[in-house]
Amino acid sequence: MTESALVRARGLTRRYGRGGGLVRAVDEIDLTVPAGQTLAVMGPSGCGKSTLLHLLGGLQRPTGGRVWLAGHRLDTMSERALARLRRDTVGFVFQSFHLMDELTAVENVELAGLLAGHSPRRARRRALHLLDRVGLAERAGHLPAALSGGQRQRVAIARALCNEPLVVLADEPTGNLDSAATLEVLRLFEDLRTAGQTLVVVTHDTRIAAVADRLITMRDGAFADDSRLATAVTGPVGDGWR
Amino acid sequence: MLAMLAKEPAHGYELRGRLRAALGPLGEAMNAGQIYVTLTRLAKAGAVTSERVDGSPDRPDRRVYALTPAGQERVTAWLAEVSWPKPDLAEFHLKLVAAATAGLADPVALVDAQRREVLRRLREAQRAALDRAVDPVAGLLLEGVVLRLRADLDWLEACERMWTEHGRTVRS
Numbered sequence: 001m002t003e004s005a006l007v008r009a010r011g012l013t014r015r016y017g018r019g020g021g022l023v024r025a026v027d028e029i030d031l032t033v034p035a036g037q038t039l040a041v042m043g044p045s046g047c048g049k050s051t052l053l054h055l056l057g058g059l060q061r062p063t064g065g066r067v068w069l070a071g072h073r074l075d076t077m078s079e080r081a082l083a084r085l086r087r088d089t090v091g092f093v094f095q096s097f098h099l100m101d102e103l104t105a106v107e108n109v110e111l112a113g114l115l116a117g118h119s120p121r122r123a124r125r126r127a128l129h130l131l132d133r134v135g136l137a138e139r140a141g142h143l144p145a146a147l148s149g150g151q152r153q154r155v156a157i158a159r160a161l162c163n164e165p166l167v168v169l170a171d172e173p174t175g176n177l178d179s180a181a182t183l184e185v186l187r188l189f190e191d192l193r194t195a196g197q198t199l200v201v202v203t204h205d206t207r208i209a210a211v212a213d214r215l216i217t218m219r220d221g222a223f224a225d226d227s228r229l230a231t232a233v234t235g236p237v238g239d240g241w242r
Numbered sequence: 243m244l245a246m247l248a249k250e251p252a253h254g255y256e257l258r259g260r261l262r263a264a265l266g267p268l269g270e271a272m273n274a275g276q277i278y279v280t281l282t283r284l285a286k287a288g289a290v291t292s293e294r295v296d297g298s299p300d301r302p303d304r305r306v307y308a309l310t311p312a313g314q315e316r317v318t319a320w321l322a323e324v325s326w327p328k329p330d331l332a333e334f335h336l337k338l339v340a341a342a343t344a345g346l347a348d349p350v351a352l353v354d355a356q357r358r359e360v361l362r363r364l365r366e367a368q369r370a371a372l373d374r375a376v377d378p379v380a381g382l383l384l385e386g387v388v389l390r391l392r393a394d395l396d397w398l399e400a401c402e403r404m405w406t407e408h409g410r411t412v413r414s
Contacts, residue, residue: 044403187372206395207388210364217354219406225354229365 006070006167006198007033007056013064014051025051027221028065035166038189038199040209043218049202050171052218056200057090057169058082070166087116091160093170097152099144105155106131106140112162123162130158134188150181157188161197168192170201174208186211243280244289244309245317251308254278266380267370268387281307289313329390331397338405349405357398364391 014026025048033039041049054060055067058074067074070089074082086092099108106127113123131140134154144152153173160168173189174182182205190211192199201208209215210229217225246252246260258277262269284290290313292305309317334356341347370376371384 044399183372186368190369190372206361206364206392207368210361210368215358215361217357224350225358227354227358229358229362 004035005032005068006035007031007200008068009056009065010067011065012052012055012062012067014048014055014060015063024048024221026055026062029221029223031056031216031223033167033198033200035198036196037214038193038197038212039201039214039216040212041200041202041216041218042204042206042209043224045204047218048221049218053169053171053200053202057092058086059092087112088163089166091163091165091168093153093156093160093168093173095172095175097144097156097176099152099156099159101144104141104143105136105147105151105158108144108155109159109162112159116163126162127158130161131155133161133191134158135184148181149177150184153177153181153185154188157185167198167200170199170203172203172205173201174203174205182207243277244284244313245320247290247307247309247313248317251306253306254281257281257307263377264380264383266376266383267373268380268383284313289316329394335401338401342405342408348409350402350409353398353402353405357395357402360391360394360398364388364395367391 009029009031012026012029012031013024016023016025027048029052041052043049051060055062056069058067058069058077062075065075069085072085074085077085100111103111106124109130110120110123110127113126114120118126128137128140131137134157136151136154136158139147139151139155144155147155153176157168157173160170174185177185186207189199189201189208193211193213199212201212203209212229214226214228216223216227243257243261246257246264252260254274254277258272258274261272261277265272281290281292285292285307288310290307291310292307294304295306296304338349338352341352342349367384367387371381371388376384
């Protein structure tokens with residue numbers, strides 16, 4: 001495996017049910033995502049794209065095949081080691097934000113750092129820096145309920161970046177957002193792309209897909225089309241987000 | 243171009259500046275030659291007149307163009323016109339039908355290839371629209387381009403569903 005392949009899968013498979021009710025959600029997929037690439041996965045509902053993302057991030061275990069993240073093999077890893085690897089290596093962004101309602105924006109972001117064992121001071125500094133990067137420095141003390149959908153998703157993205165993840169995995173990040181809020185997220189993803197952040201995003205939204213370097217179309221659990229929209233940023237990772 | 247002269251007479255280079263400001267990034271490809279060729283044609287058609295004025299050394303262009311009454315009328319008529327360019331989807335649709343019925347190619351693969359191309363254009367337009375430096379009025383034009391391309395992508399998705407289903411029926 002080459003040094004720069006951050007995410008790699010061979011024959012990756014996830015089946016549900018058995019017999020006549022057998023569903024191949026992900027069907028023998030081979031994939032290599034080099035560092036610095038932004039990849040969008042599109043496809044009709046039920047094509048297996050969310051399952052694929054969960055397998056790549058170690059949120060679900062495959063029923064067949066192998067998957068590596070930053071050189072570590074996930075499918076044979078213990079639960080405990082997997083949880084640690086997820087925490088240190090992956091930033092997750094979900095459609096429904098998954099913020100803690102009783103914590104302020106900055107507390108939500110720093111929580112990821114605290115769980116990773118960083119000192120409260122360091123975690124707070126990092127969280128404030130990231131909120132500033134996503135344009136929400138003024139909103140740091142607000143509870144999620146006092147934020148718009150777009151702002152909540154930006155807090156969630158800041159949280160995903162808290163532990164300097166090698167890869168950000170996003171599942172329909174604009175699925176719950178209106179057009180203006182989508183634009184905010186779009187701008188942020190474009191900034192991340194130019195900063196060299198590796199990003200895999202599963203989406204229905206053609207606007208999000210259009211900012212990616214590479215687009216994969218999935219059908220029936222398999223890749224139907226894999227194309228480069230542009231060459232990936234290959235230089236050293238920009239330090240703007242670090 | 244005539245409408246850009248409606249406010250007041252202008253030199254060719256001023257006209258170019260007005261058009262560029264209105265079109266934003268989409269107007270960058272426009273060169274001075276195109277402006278002067280068009281102005282000459284409009285003068286022949288009697289829509290504009292021009293007169294020489296004293297130029298300065300850094301402004302060798304000494305002609306100032308103005309609308310004639312006929313040009314004014316054309317601007318008024320143009321503003322009242324409601325024609326709207328139709329996107330031509332029939333050709334691509336026929337391509338898919340021909341590919342499927344004659345077995346020439348997999349229509350779903352044609353949809354994938356077309357989607358790549360439209361996404362590439364969407365990417366360019368979106369990049370330009372996201373640029374914080376774009377003037378909001380010029381940005382409105384880019385937004386229109388983005389919205390149209392997204393509509394094309396929605397339609398391609400409908401095509402994909404239809405021809406995937408068709409492929410399954412034929413195979414079974």
